[in-house]
Amino acid sequence: MMNILNDILQAAIDGLSTDDMGCDWICDNCNAYMNNQSGFSTLNGIWTCSECGTCNDVSSDNIRNYGTQIITDNQKRYIQKIEELLGITFYGDTFEEASDFIDSNKDRYQSKLHTPHKYR
Numbered sequence: 001m002m003n004i005l006n007d008i009l010q011a012a013i014d015g016l017s018t019d020d021m022g023c024d025w026i027c028d029n030c031n032a033y034m035n036n037q038s039g040f041s042t043l044n045g046i047w048t049c050s051e052c053g054t055c056n057d058v059s060s061d062n063i064r065n066y067g068t069q070i071i072t073d074n075q076k077r078y079i080q081k082i083e084e085l086l087g088i089t090f091y092g093d094t095f096e097e098a099s100d101f102i103d104s105n106k107d108r109y110q111s112k113l114h115t116p117h118k119y120r
């Protein structure tokens with residue numbers, strides 16, 4: 001039990017002291033893991049690899065954003081139409097979830113949209 005607590009504490013301390021924006025940073029040139037290089041920080045947006053001396057971009061521009069993009073207005077409009085016509089509800093709040101929802105329902109939506117009202 002104590003070991004687990006120590007691990008959690010150590011991980012928290014590591015997380016605070018490395019200032020890595022929650023990402024793993026690998027040297028573009030030599031593939032060294034840079035997070036644990038002495039004094040590593042993303043604060044300056046660049047980090048010189050201590051293994052090979054290559055200057056790496058460690059700014060937020062270099063981080064992939066997974067699921068953090070929000071739904072666009074176009075998607076919202078389309079989703080609203082799908083919900084109304086198909087009588088289903090979209091539960092989600094990211095761009096990816098919206099894309100998936102539209103992708104998986106647009107065929108049904110289109111075919112129903114192009115079916116005369118009396119045959120729906």
Ligand SMILES: [Zn+2]
Pocket residue numbers: 027028029030031032049050051052053054
């Ligand atoms: Zn390197």
